[in-house]
Amino acid sequence: MMVMTGNSVFSGMLVIIILMFSVPVAAGEIAEDNYKTYCWQCHGMSGIGNGINVRDMSVQPRDHTDGKDLSTRSDDELFMAIKEGGQAVSKSVLMPHWDGVFRDEEIRDLVRYLRKLCQCEHGKYKRD
Ligand code: HEC
Numbered sequence: 001m002m003v004m005t006g007n008s009v010f011s012g013m014l015v016i017i018i019l020m021f022s023v024p025v026a027a028g029e030i031a032e033d034n035y036k037t038y039c040w041q042c043h044g045m046s047g048i049g050n051g052i053n054v055r056d057m058s059v060q061p062r063d064h065t066d067g068k069d070l071s072t073r074s075d076d077e078l079f080m081a082i083k084e085g086g087q088a089v090s091k092s093v094l095m096p097h098w099d100g101v102f103r104d105e106e107i108r109d110l111v112r113y114l115r116k117l118c119q120c121e122h123g124k125y126k127r128d
Pocket of ligand 1: 041043057095098
């Protein structure tokens with residue numbers, strides 16, 4: 001009896017510990033996975049804009065590690081570019097819109113991931 005109680009307390013704690021660590025890590029990891037699934041063909045695996053599509057593209061994808069460039073864009077602008085596509089922010093239609101692929105929260109996580117890549121900030125989300 002004592003052993004069983006000890007075990008269930010232990011597994012209960014384990015669940016709590018796993019939850020504590022997995023929730024914040026998950027969002028960033030999912031964003032990175034999404035980037036490396038959906039964005040790399042153009043922006044490159046490491047975000048420098050050297051994906052396999054670029055040779056034939058008339059407008060080159062943004063280098064997401066370029067802090068000089070991305071520090072002039074607000075989080076809202078990046079969000080809009082991803083959600084509604086390049087045209088929505090007066091950029092090339094070659095940047096697709098991801099509305100319908102990602103939920104808003106996932107797009108916000110992608111923006112956070114871009115901020116990690118560029119190590120820059122500008123105009124944080126109003127709700128942060
Ligand atoms: C088919 C190629 C392609 C894919 C796939 C693609 N992009 Fe782009 N992206 C572009 C191009 C081209 C531009 C540059 C547009 C311009 O400068 O006129 C761009 C620009 C951007 C910008 C705007 C940066 C700025 O200067 O304001 C963001 C943000 C962005 N992409 C994020 C993403 C994310 C996130 C994904 C994946 C979910 C993605 N892109 C997938 C081609 C692509």
